[in-house]
Amino acid sequence: MFVFDLKRADIFKRVNWSKWPIFQWAKSIKQLFFVLCVIFLLLGLYEFLVTYSTESSNFGFGLIFFTLVVAFWYIEIFWHNLKHSSDVKDILKKGEENMASVLDFETARIASEAIRSARSRRLKNLSAAVYMERAITINPDLAIVFARIMIDLDTIRKSLIEEINRQEKGKFEWSFTDDFQNLFIDALKSATERKNNLIRTSDILGVFVSRDVFRKPLIDASLKPKDVKNLLFWLDNFRKEQEEKKKFWTMKNLLKTGSIAKDWAAGYTVLLDQFSVDVTNAMRKQGFREIFAHRSEVETMEAILARRERNNALIIGESGSSRRSMIQSLANRSAMGECAGDLNYRRVVLLDIPRILASNSNIKESEIILDKIFQEVVFAENIILVIDNLHNYIGDVSAQRLGAAEISGLISSYLDSPGFKLIGITTYDGLHSHIERNSQLLSLFEKVEVVEISEEETIKIIQDRALQLENKYKILIPWQSIRDTVTLSAKYIVNLPFPEKAMGLIDEAAIATAQKRKKVVLPSTLAELITSKTQIPVGEIKEEEKETLLNLESLIHQRIINQEEAVVNIAKAMRRARTEITIRKGPMGAFLFLGPTGVGKTETAKALAEIYFGSENKMIRLDMSEFQAIKDISRIIGSTEENGLLTTPEERSFFRSVAG
Numbered sequence: 001m002f003v004f005d006l007k008r009a010d011i012f013k014r015v016n017w018s019k020w021p022i023f024q025w026a027k028s029i030k031q032l033f034f035v036l037c038v039i040f041l042l043l044g045l046y047e048f049l050v051t052y053s054t055e056s057s058n059f060g061f062g063l064i065f066f067t068l069v070v071a072f073w074y075i076e077i078f079w080h081n082l083k084h085s086s087d088v089k090d091i092l093k094k095g096e097e098n099m100a101s102v103l104d105f106e107t108a109r110i111a112s113e114a115i116r117s118a119r120s121r122r123l124k125n126l127s128a129a130v131y132m133e134r135a136i137t138i139n140p141d142l143a144i145v146f147a148r149i150m151i152d153l154d155t156i157r158k159s160l161i162e163e164i165n166r167q168e169k170g171k172f173e174w175s176f177t178d179d180f181q182n183l184f185i186d187a188l189k190s191a192t193e194r195k196n197n198l199i200r201t202s203d204i205l206g207v208f209v210s211r212d213v214f215r216k217p218l219i220d221a222s223l224k225p226k227d228v229k230n231l232l233f234w235l236d237n238f239r240k241e242q243e244e245k246k247k248f249w250t251m252k253n254l255l256k257t258g259s260i261a262k263d264w265a266a267g268y269t270v271l272l273d274q275f276s277v278d279v280t281n282a283m284r285k286q287g288f289r290e291i292f293a294h295r296s297e298v299e300t301m302e303a304i305l306a307r308r309e310r311n312n313a314l315i316i317g318e319s320g321s322s323r324r325s326m327i328q329s330l331a332n333r334s335a336m337g338e339c340a341g342d343l344n345y346r347r348v349v350l351l352d353i354p355r356i357l358a359s360n361s362n363i364k365e366s367e368i369i370l371d372k373i374f375q376e377v378v379f380a381e382n383i384i385l386v387i388d389n390l391h392n393y394i395g396d397v398s399a400q401r402l403g404a405a406e407i408s409g410l411i412s413s414y415l416d417s418p419g420f421k422l423i424g425i426t427t428y429d430g431l432h433s434h435i436e437r438n439s440q441l442l443s444l445f446e447k448v449e450v451v452e453i454s455e456e457e458t459i460k461i462i463q464d465r466a467l468q469l470e471n472k473y474k475i476l477i478p479w480q481s482i483r484d485t486v487t488l489s490a491k492y493i494v495n496l497p498f499p500e501k502a503m504g505l506i507d508e509a510a511i512a513t514a515q516k517r518k519k520v521v522l523p524s525t526l527a528e529l530i531t532s533k534t535q536i537p538v539g540e541i542k543e544e545e546k547e548t549l550l551n552l553e554s555l556i557h558q559r560i561i562n563q564e565e566a567v568v569n570i571a572k573a574m575r576r577a578r579t580e581i582t583i584r585k586g587p588m589g590a591f592l593f594l595g596p597t598g599v600g601k602t603e604t605a606k607a608l609a610e611i612y613f614g615s616e617n618k619m620i621r622l623d624m625s626e627f628q629a630i631k632d633i634s635r636i637i638g639s640t641e642e643n644g645l646l647t648t649p650e651e652r653s654f655f656r657s658v659a660g
Helices: 011-017 026-051 055-078 089-091 105-120 128-136 142-149 153-165 178-193 201-209 214-221 226-245 250-256 270-275 279-285 295-305 323-335 354-359 365-379 408-415 428-433 455-474 477-494 500-515 524-536 543-550 553-559 564-578 601-611 631-638 647-652
Strands: 277-278 314-317 347-351 384-389 422-428 448-449 620-621 657-659
Touching: 011 105, 026 055, 055 448, 089 323, 105 128, 128 153, 128 201, 142 201, 142 226, 153 214, 178 201, 201 226, 214 226, 226 250, 226 455, 226 477, 270 277, 270 365, 277 279, 279 323, 279 347, 295 314, 295 323, 295 422, 295 448, 295 477, 314 428, 323 347, 323 384, 323 422, 354 365, 354 428, 365 384, 365 428, 408 657, 455 500, 477 500, 477 524, 500 524, 543 553, 543 564, 553 564, 553 601, 564 601, 601 620, 601 657
Parallel strands: 314 422, 314 448, 347 384, 384 422, 620 657
Antiparallel strands: 277 347
């Protein structure tokens, strides 16, 4: 049975009291009294220093205002800390429980205003439309939400009012329409899935966006209900983080600030500090921001480092796969005391070997400094050492690569020490070509393979990055641009992994927007950047291209006689691919032309290349009879010694046709 009695809910007291002036103005009055307190105390101090008199009334007024500051501070705390007697778990266990008892303050305040609105409009029942109309009107946070999805708030409000005007009139009977009941029941489920104790406005709006009133605005904004829900939950989590940061007295926030002389308990690391970057300290300056990528790999790495033996981890992954973020995540968790074993409260330090090599005239001097640094790490007993591009310092370096050196003999003597914990970072190519050749050294490491992160994880990273760019360039990055950053980079930037390619794209879009003195990073900006990088037409179809696509059959027939079925299928495939209504992955289209010599198979491919791709030179033609031996494979895909007939032109421009 659905029960919604706001008056019986504990939160109703706080909603009512919020209308009292003393609670409305408590924070402002407290700030005013604090300023007056400081002014009078400073005046009293000045008078004392000039006249040496202790009988000044300024000190008295200062103490009076200080007392008032404390009083209003307690009033503010009392109002903010009114407790709920129930949470969402109680509702799920007891079907008869009052639904209104699990609303947070803002949701309950909107419900109170919605009941008042239903009465003033002489509505017989309270509907979901009335509730949402009040939510949009009085909740300033929803204005931020709609700005980020580029939907006009007034349009939604007008649609809601039209729906309200169609409702049954009469005396308000404290009854609720079916859509109101379903709205809160679904919001309760949403809160439970997100492990919230109370129903928030984000839970309710996340459910309501699936209703008919939002259908057309969402389509016009190129959005789906899922997009709005993701945005709401992101903003909700961001708001929670900001609220947590204000509670400076909590253990987590105290750990973030660090303590005085804590490192004095460990050994001195003079040389290490000179030739390294303290990742822990760098993350502290950033407020130990949350790292979203590779959480399972970080846990595996922690388990390796926590061992007594063979406690060195080798992170293997391609450049740009966010391997460094694993180091940052470890630094965060160690500083917060969230690691396993004895890894807590250790310094994570990135050793700068190229700087050591550059500061010395020969490798022998560099080895002496490295040996002293490794001794400092063992003696300190609170260091987790990180070496990036470990393959540059292991194996054959006879080629005298810039910034490379052979240190495997030196480092091997330390790797089996329990007090020496090392994280090496390398690529698959570096592993196979250098590190694997030294099997004894490799046996002292435990490998952690880093795969490309998913699009869902990348979106979380881009959300965090978007906030930084907004603050830096004073721009707005709406949700559509965040989403398109991930989808476009996944589809068109194939030579880089996530999250690097997505972060690079959103950075370029922010810079381009700021240079044009615009305030919003639009999806069209992202499409233009992709087109400039790959020469592939992306985004809104321009008039010239539209004419080509619509008349593609007739344009091809200017060079090809008959072959109607083949031409029609080619044209349809091009139109589907350009309008992005196809579900296929890979090329825009793949066709097998069958027929005897001279019927126009090659000419059709040439015609398509010239008409749609811009030139016959945009067609890569391969005679497959030339590639029948295994040794011919390198001619197609390339090797270290020669370019590939297929891959090299594709690297220059993906917007091509291939005929073979």
